[in-house]
Amino acid sequence: MGRALGRRPHGADRPRQVHRAAGAVRPGPADRPGDAVTSAATVAAVPGRGHWVRGVVQDVAPPGVDDLAPGYLDPALLPVELLADAAVRALATYGPAALSYGENQGALRLRALLAERAADEPSPAGPEHVMLTAGTSQALHLIATTLARPGDVVLLDEASYDLAQRLFTDCGLLLRRLASDEGGTSVTALDEAARAVRAEGRRVAFLYATPTFHNPTGRTFSRTRREELLSVAARHGVLVVEDDAYAELLLDPGEPVPSMAGIAGHRGVLRLRTFAKTLAPGLRLGWLSGEPGLVGRLAAHGLVQSGGALNHTMSMVVTRLLEDGDYDRHLPVLRAGLRERRTALLKGLASQGACGWTATPSRGGFFLWLECAPGLPEEELLAKAFASRMRIAPGSRFGHAGPTAVRLSYAFNPPGLLERAGRRLAAHLHDPARHQEGRGSC
Amino acid sequence: MGRALGRRPHGADRPRQVHRAAGAVRPGPADRPGDAVTSAATVAAVPGRGHWVRGVVQDVAPPGVDDLAPGYLDPALLPVELLADAAVRALATYGPAALSYGENQGALRLRALLAERAADEPSPAGPEHVMLTAGTSQALHLIATTLARPGDVVLLDEASYDLAQRLFTDCGLLLRRLASDEGGTSVTALDEAARAVRAEGRRVAFLYATPTFHNPTGRTFSRTRREELLSVAARHGVLVVEDDAYAELLLDPGEPVPSMAGIAGHRGVLRLRTFAKTLAPGLRLGWLSGEPGLVGRLAAHGLVQSGGALNHTMSMVVTRLLEDGDYDRHLPVLRAGLRERRTALLKGLASQGACGWTATPSRGGFFLWLECAPGLPEEELLAKAFASRMRIAPGSRFGHAGPTAVRLSYAFNPPGLLERAGRRLAAHLHDPARHQEGRGSC
Numbered sequence: 056m057g058r059a060l061g062r063r064p065h066g067a068d069r070p071r072q073v074h075r076a077a078g079a080v081r082p083g084p085a086d087r088p089g090d091a092v093t094s095a096a097t098v099a100a101v102p103g104r105g106h107w108v109r110g111v112v113q114d115v116a117p118p119g120v121d122d123l124a125p126g127y128l129d130p131a132l133l134p135v136e137l138l139a140d141a142a143v144r145a146l147a148t149y150g151p152a153a154l155s156y157g158e159n160q161g162a163l164r165l166r167a168l169l170a171e172r173a174a175d176e177p178s179p180a181g182p183e184h185v186m187l188t189a190g191t192s193q194a195l196h197l198i199a200t201t202l203a204r205p206g207d208v209v210l211l212d213e214a215s216y217d218l219a220q221r222l223f224t225d226c227g228l229l230l231r232r233l234a235s236d237e238g239g240t241s242v243t244a245l246d247e248a249a250r251a252v253r254a255e256g257r258r259v260a261f262l263y264a265t266p267t268f269h270n271p272t273g274r275t276f277s278r279t280r281r282e283e284l285l286s287v288a289a290r291h292g293v294l295v296v297e298d299d300a301y302a303e304l305l306l307d308p309g310e311p312v313p314s315m316a317g318i319a320g321h322r323g324v325l326r327l328r329t330f331a332k333t334l335a336p337g338l339r340l341g342w343l344s345g346e347p348g349l350v351g352r353l354a355a356h357g358l359v360q361s362g363g364a365l366n367h368t369m370s371m372v373v374t375r376l377l378e379d380g381d382y383d384r385h386l387p388v389l390r391a392g393l394r395e396r397r398t399a400l401l402k403g404l405a406s407q408g409a410c411g412w413t414a415t416p417s418r419g420g421f422f423l424w425l426e427c428a429p430g431l432p433e434e435e436l437l438a439k440a441f442a443s444r445m446r447i448a449p450g451s452r453f454g455h456a457g458p459t460a461v462r463l464s465y466a467f468n469p470p471g472l473l474e475r476a477g478r479r480l481a482a483h484l485h486d487p488a489r490h491q492e493g494r495g496s497c
Numbered sequence: 498m499g500r501a502l503g504r505r506p507h508g509a510d511r512p513r514q515v516h517r518a519a520g521a522v523r524p525g526p527a528d529r530p531g532d533a534v535t536s537a538a539t540v541a542a543v544p545g546r547g548h549w550v551r552g553v554v555q556d557v558a559p560p561g562v563d564d565l566a567p568g569y570l571d572p573a574l575l576p577v578e579l580l581a582d583a584a585v586r587a588l589a590t591y592g593p594a595a596l597s598y599g600e601n602q603g604a605l606r607l608r609a610l611l612a613e614r615a616a617d618e619p620s621p622a623g624p625e626h627v628m629l630t631a632g633t634s635q636a637l638h639l640i641a642t643t644l645a646r647p648g649d650v651v652l653l654d655e656a657s658y659d660l661a662q663r664l665f666t667d668c669g670l671l672l673r674r675l676a677s678d679e680g681g682t683s684v685t686a687l688d689e690a691a692r693a694v695r696a697e698g699r700r701v702a703f704l705y706a707t708p709t710f711h712n713p714t715g716r717t718f719s720r721t722r723r724e725e726l727l728s729v730a731a732r733h734g735v736l737v738v739e740d741d742a743y744a745e746l747l748l749d750p751g752e753p754v755p756s757m758a759g760i761a762g763h764r765g766v767l768r769l770r771t772f773a774k775t776l777a778p779g780l781r782l783g784w785l786s787g788e789p790g791l792v793g794r795l796a797a798h799g800l801v802q803s804g805g806a807l808n809h810t811m812s813m814v815v816t817r818l819l820e821d822g823d824y825d826r827h828l829p830v831l832r833a834g835l836r837e838r839r840t841a842l843l844k845g846l847a848s849q850g851a852c853g854w855t856a857t858p859s860r861g862g863f864f865l866w867l868e869c870a871p872g873l874p875e876e877e878l879l880a881k882a883f884a885s886r887m888r889i890a891p892g893s894r895f896g897h898a899g900p901t902a903v904r905l906s907y908a909f910n911p912p913g914l915l916e917r918a919g920r921r922l923a924a925h926l927h928d929p930a931r932h933q934e935g936r937g938s939c
């Protein structure tokens with residue numbers, strides 16, 4: 056029966072070859088007419104992007120619209136063949152153990168490998184500090200529903216990842232926005248907010264911090280700023296949830312700034328990592344690290360007791376990528392692809408003499424944060440972008456309330472498109488008659 | 498660069514062959530010495546079960562102990578090769594679209610295929626009724642944290658799936674146990690509990706119901722009982738969460754009883770399904786169905802908005818299994834394997850003349866529920882089982898408070914072991930000196 060269960064499908068002597076992604080992505084073959092996953096879908100495919108259509112993926116801009124909004128990887132940067140190979144190798148190596156309920160905190164070997172990746176941090180970590188997650192969103196949901204209760208207050212930057220805000224409020228948590236400066240979250244604002252929440256008889260759920268390649272502003276907080284924030288958080292007994300999704304995507308020369316978790320020796324910090332930005336978001340795989348007691352508390356939740364490791368089979372696939380060195384060979388290729396795209400977007404934007412905007416220097420990640428010259432209302436910029444068939448993410452989406460700013464993703468599109476889109480946007484931003492002074496004056 | 502990203506690992510011209518599972522499971526080859534996933538683990542392998550060890554899977558009995566407790570599939574029943582093939586085909590077919598953030602509610606084609614599988618239910622369903630989940634535990638967690646608030650009361654059977662209870666209480670919900678009879682949940686008990694909760698100024702979160710192959714009692718509620726329960730729930734405005742994990746594992750001849758969701762036309766019922774019991778739990782993939790408005794509310798949660806479909810890549814792998822007919826060819830093989838195991842366990846138990854116990858007739862699923870003759874304390878039975886190197890799940894684990902009862906899983910072990918374990922257990926249950934009357938008297 057084992058043989059029958061494990062049989063190959065009729066007519067297939069061996070797994071079909073996975074198409075190599077070579078520059079442009081070629082759609083895979085459908086097995087028979089009418090077989091496409093989208094046969095029931097309203098198809099709005101981007102030419103050359105195959106099954107990348109509504110009904111399959113999360114969000115697709117209308118045809119002909121250049122989408123600089125989403126924090127997605129370009130389909131051409133998603134390692135299709137690498138993952139197909141790893142899946143086959145993982146199932147060959149681990150057999151049914153890769154298909155079982157996984158150890159609650161995640162397979163020990165993978166946790167050890169992930170802990171080793173933080174070996175250059177100020178504080179060493181062991182597998183006991185690590186728990187596998189089904190991605191950062193799932194980790195945030197577990198934390199928000201386990202370590203906080205409805206009515207508690209999340210402290211976060213004035214401009215923060217919009218969908219994390221949505222997630223927190225959907226868990227019944229309240230939001231308290233903290234002022235920021237060029238260096239990151241204001242230490243004074245954190246201190247005052249923590250006092251104010253307590254004075255109101257509420258409890259702080261946690262500080263939601265993205266100190267590295269901040270989403271949306273791209274900022275990286277200095278080590279000193281991190282230490283100051285940690286000190287204030289510790290004084291108030293406030294847990295820090297450090298969303299470090301882009302940690303491995305340093306694009307510029309130089310050393311990374313240590314994580315808040317590493318600086319704090321894990322005390323009072325839960326650091327969230329993910330493979331969504333370095334391999335593929337569909338895997339729904341990430342990990343968190345923290346003090347073993349706190350991590351153990353999360354791993355003891357009935358959700359995990361009942362279902363086991365939060366995404367076990369996929370975690371065993373990724374174990375192969377780490378064990379075999381594929382992941383470490385993949386990262387520099389990915390970084391090169393992102394660097395090329397960032398350069399292309401900046402080149403397009405500079406086509407009008409970099410007039411009418413200032414980009415926050417971002418050392419890595421997916422985003423440019425453009426602060427526009429005074430006098431350009433956000434609605435006007437969005438209307439112009441819309442009219443020129445372009446989608447951008449306005450600052451207001453993230454809670455930004457100052458002069459008009461937009462987040463531009465250079466991760467999702469090929470370089471040529473990014474340069475062209477940058478040129479169009481530059482034309483919208485460039486208005487010498489209006490921008491006589493201030494930032495990005497012409 | 499696409500080529501470089503998608504490259505094959507060094508020295509591998511094509512994916513290695515996945516070992517065919519042929520009766521006993523052979524461990525896959527490690528790629529090089531010291532490479533095993535468990536190199537950092539405290540290994541306690543079951544002979545012949547390869548990587549099925551602590552540090553990889555959720556729970557492993559000590560060597561030499563026969564484990565009749567867990568609701569796991571036998572490693573030999575996990576379709577290793579089928580899933581490796583499907584992973585390769587899914588990535589070949591869908592390419593990067595299988596690796597993206599998936600459509601929030603789940604890929605439309607898979608939702609349509611899953612809806613079609615309920616075509617024989619009294620109420621038709623469309624893809625708009627379906628949402629993909631990361632398994633039943635994750636679905637319960639989302640429901641418990643979205644449609645209820647801490648302090649609300651879950652109504653459930655006196656004996657219910659233990660880890661769902663843990664999950665609910667970890668979400669701050671209270672439990673109210675309902676009496677049952679041979680036919681299932683008492684309708685009167687449901688009515689009275691709903692009134693009592695309201696009278697106490699609390700809110701009912703939902704009725705947690707497992708009317709088909711109930712865990713742990715194995716009972717299947719009649720259509721009439723389901724209708725009565727639905728009627729009372731509707732009168733009180735109580736949502737029914739129907740955990741239907743074993744729906745496709747009818748092992749006896751005859752027709753399945755329609756689901757509560759199907760009887761109710763989805764109104765007021767969320768039905769939870771999973772591939773954990775029919776393919777593999779490590780996939781962490783399931784689906785729920787309900788009224789489109791309610792399903793849409795779950796799919797609109799920030800968790801889903803942020804991360805997309807709850808397990809997208811794996812859902813595209815399983816899409817291939819459904820599209821290509823593999824899943825429908827796999828199910829009868831799996832059912833035959835479970836039938837063979839159930840028969841073996843019952844044969845062993847009957848070795849003492851079926852003396853000292855009564856098994857609730859279970860038409861399918863994973864479990865036998867043994868009610869012991871009066872006078873045998875649970876602790877005594879557990880001590881005897883422990884001494885004879887056997888693990889069983891005592892009724893008290895599930896909240897059962899009547900005469901001693903145990904849940905025996907026939908899903909996790911090969912038939913020979915089950916028969917031998919059944920014989921040992923029968924000897925513990927058989928005690929003519931004590932069991933002079935009542936159930937299972939000798």
